[in-house]
Amino acid sequence: MYEEDHHRDLLISSRLLDNLTNPALLFFLLGIFASQVKSDLKIPDNSSKFISIYLLLSIGFKGGQELAHSALDGEIIWSMLLGIFLALIVPLYTFFILKTKLSIDNAGAIAAAYGSVSAVTFVTAISFLDFEQVSYNGHMIAVMALMEAPAIIVGVLLINLCAKEKYTNASMPSIIKHSLNNASVLLILGSMVIGFLASEEQAEGIRPFTTDIFKGFLAVFLLDMGITAGAQIKSLFKNGVFVVVFSTVIPFINGLLALYFASLLTNSAGNMLLFALLGASASYIAVPAAMKNAVPSANPGLYLPMALGITFPINVIIGIPFYYMIITHFVI
Structure with missing residues (x-):
């Protein structure tokens, strides 16, 4: 018994060390460090936008290829339903x-x-799975895309239902349209359809672009995210202890809830980890864009630093290895 426990502890320590020495994560930490020491290190805005487009395009295309070789079964349908359920239930209880x-x-x-999701957190989790050589299913890309819009709609509905006066200046149809027409949602769904339609030979022809350079671009993008996140942290602490505690604790509650439900419908460690990260992550792209239009009275200096300055680093540095440890040692 002692030898088994000792072996398990060694495996946990080894996986934690592997994650901490993952180049993509180290570049993210470098970005935070550069921000804290007031370095002038900066990724040009146009380059950052291009890389984010590339990452979503690559993930969507590879997910479509995976779907093309997968039969539509109960797990795929239930996974999509679970994603929508999480996107509806999380904003409900967090709102109150x-x-x-x-x-x-x-x-x-x-x-x-x-309640919504972070595509970059999802991409980082996929990079971790590739690093650990753990497989996942392409339908998880579709699950991520489906989780973007429902939470935005629920958030706006809750504001309208609970406020004494209307805070929103946009109609519900326009909110739904804006949510579904969001650039990241459109790109990843469109890329997934293209990947689904492409033959194996056609996919192989662009493999150097969609796969071979992926990790390098992810490292540069996470460097940029580290710089941005580091700059957001200080402003967040000005808003009090509550928001700091919330943005630290709630991701783990949401992540463990998502992991529990995922464990009921799949035996795939990769799918479970992605579900956990989808539940734990917070949107700092789609939601701010939607809320700026629908609820301009909401303070972006509050919800943006919470998602990007605290929740994103916690998920990338601690959350990914934490959930993977639970999956490999206590679930599977």
């Missing part, structure tokens, strides 16, 4: 927690952010 300390409009915007 948040509104005990914050205004209705800020509570709704933050709840929407934490």
Whole structure:
């Protein structure tokens, strides 16, 4: 018994060390360090936008290829339903927690952010799975895309239902359209359809672009995200302890909830990890863009630093190896 426990502890320590020495993560930490020492290191905005487009395109295309070789079964359908369920339920209970300390409009915007997902966190988790040589299914790309919009809609509905006066200046059809027409959602769904339609020979022809250079671009993008996240951290602490504690603790509650439900419908360690990260992540791209239009009274200086300055680094540095450890040692 002692030898088994000792062997398990060694495996856990080894996996944690592997994640901490992952080049992509180290570049992210370098970005945070550069921000804290006031370095002038910066990725040009146009380059950053191009890399984010590339990452979503690559992930969507590879997911479509995976789907093309997968039969539509119960697990795929239930996975998509679970993703939608999480995107609906998370903003509901987080909203009522948040509104005990914050205004209705800020509570709704933050709840929407934490009910929605971070594509970059998802991409980083995929990179981790590739590093660990753990497989996952292409339908998880579709699950991620499906989780973007519902939380935004729920957040705006909660604001309208709970506020004494209308805070929103956009109709629900326009909110839904804006959510579904979001660039990241459109790109990843479109790329997935293209990947689904492409033959193996056609996919192999662009493999050097979609696969071979992926990790290098991810490293540069995470360097940029580290610089941005590092700059956001200081401003967040000005808003009090509650928002810091919330953005630290709630990702683990959401992630473990998602992991529990995922364990009921799949035996794939890769799929479980991606579900956990989808539940734990918070949107700092789609939601801010939607809330700027729908709820301009919500403070972006609050929900954006929470998602990007605290939740994103925690998920990337601690969350990914933490959930993977639980999956490999306690679930499977």
